[in-house]
Amino acid sequence: MNIKTYNAISPKGLAALKDAGYQINADEDADGILLRSQKLQNSDVADSVKAVVRAGAGFNNIPVADLSARGIPVFNTPGGNANAVKELTIAALIMAARPILAAVRFAQETRGGDVSLRTESNKGGYRGTELSGKTLGVIGLGNVGSKVANTALDLDMEVIGYDPGLNANTAWRIDRRVEHASNLDDLLNKSDYITVHIPLNEANRHFIDADKLAKMKPSAALINFSRGGIVDDQAVVKALDADKLRLFTTDFSDDVLFDQPKVMVTPHIGGSTIEAEDTSAMMAAHQMEAFLEDGNIINSVNFPEMNLPFTSQYRIGVLHKNVPNMLGQISKVFGQVDINIAELNNRSRGDYAYTLVAFDHLGQGQTEAIQAELKAIPQVLNLHFYEKKA
Template structure:
């Protein structure tokens, strides 16, 4: 066995290994605990994971021949990148392969909350037909605030503008003449101004020590009472107890959360079932099309690394 895949993958892409003559083991539940013998891990040259498998120094020590870690996504908080690099192990991610899916999810989330689709469906299912109560809002003319202006945010901005929305963003790593401000005409503003002006705040930052609990009670208080918070990045970017408090106090209209600090959450999680909150099971980047792209990209780049060609998707 040269390659181990520990979480689900679009199986149509596995033929790339066969074509390259590379042996692999597809164990989509292996993230729950490695049960492979020392001999199997000792011969491992690549491991492909999603977001549940923890790849740290302990696992790296069991795989002395490991050359590359493939990440079926873009978040890296489950991989000790520093430890991997210290061992000379490359890390490759599915750079931009699911960006369209995430951007479309945010558009869908905004439409769902302003048109109150879930509540309207429940109302009709229960025998009602009160059209006045479900008079909604348009996205046209509203302001979308982006925290983080990378690839996903840029694709989202393009789609939001086509709906007639105003787009502002905050990203300390984006310069005035980068693509987002110069070509997309995205207005770069301070974090405070984005929170204060936006009708929808969408988070697109990695989880780091600098972004953990970036959105806390103080920042939530800066948002409009009519605004919505949307998170497709990582759960730890929001202080969840502070969000619960702000929502119950009416400091913002609602939130759409595709990610939580603990996944899956306990059934008594304080945000589940809370009025104004939609929670989905980390699916923003999961579409049939994106998963095919992610799988083929990551496997292809892992094969490049195994063949001695540096991947264009190296972290």
């Protein structure tokens, strides 16, 4: 099969796919798409594409709704770049406390004299504060937020976390010393530094707006290394101009932020480390192979998780709408062509569902008959046939 790539994908991830027998960017129809930040909304996704995998956590550059309606699973690699983003967030915290960039520029521009002595005479201009004893508010305690919170404790900071979606699977990663805020206002009122680690969706667009900025300390520093659009940059600039916020650091540029001395912008480098790119690409390659070879869905953002051992001889994965009587219709097809189902698994996620049917015996012409009958069901969006490797 052929995998089409966009952006510079880590050679380790590409090598893993090649070792599994895949072609990369061959001159033929693509079976899968592997990308990083390429805006796929601007590209045609061929009917031959069975899966789209983002080597990274964010997926707002992918037309998920359109692909879902076509029965194409979209995958991401949550946690693959979590350590990289955590480290950059900690660096942003330190730079928000100490005027490191200004001090470096001063040292570079100084001529004719001892830099240390001249700095001493102007020491007030480069005096910072310590993070120790200050309060950090972490909004979102997932893969990145939990790491930031735990690391900040090692810097002797007081840490408050807020995440209404926190569940048992993620809570165990968070140090018990992290105070859990019962409401967001409590975190905003108490924090000297606030960092945001939530996904961008319609509910979270401009999550940090003028109202929430007004609840922060005027001396607070705000950090956004999550996604552009989560913070209302226009509202931030107004707060900075009015001395209602001390500093804003973000990984996402916006014209309104430039020429504002209280803003530090990095060029979307949160996950740009060699290790993070390798890890995310390897995860992406594994997830692509798991779906294309076995029909398993791991870390999909639009279809339900389904990761089962391939114990039968054959499988058919049916991607369909989440409506009543789908299992009955799918089972009826197998009965009509006289195939005994060994195992049937079905899971749903919102408007969509996935049914994986396993069976051991297949007669001549039955493959085509099954697929034709399943495709005739109006609610079936896509389906794929799998045969166990020898």
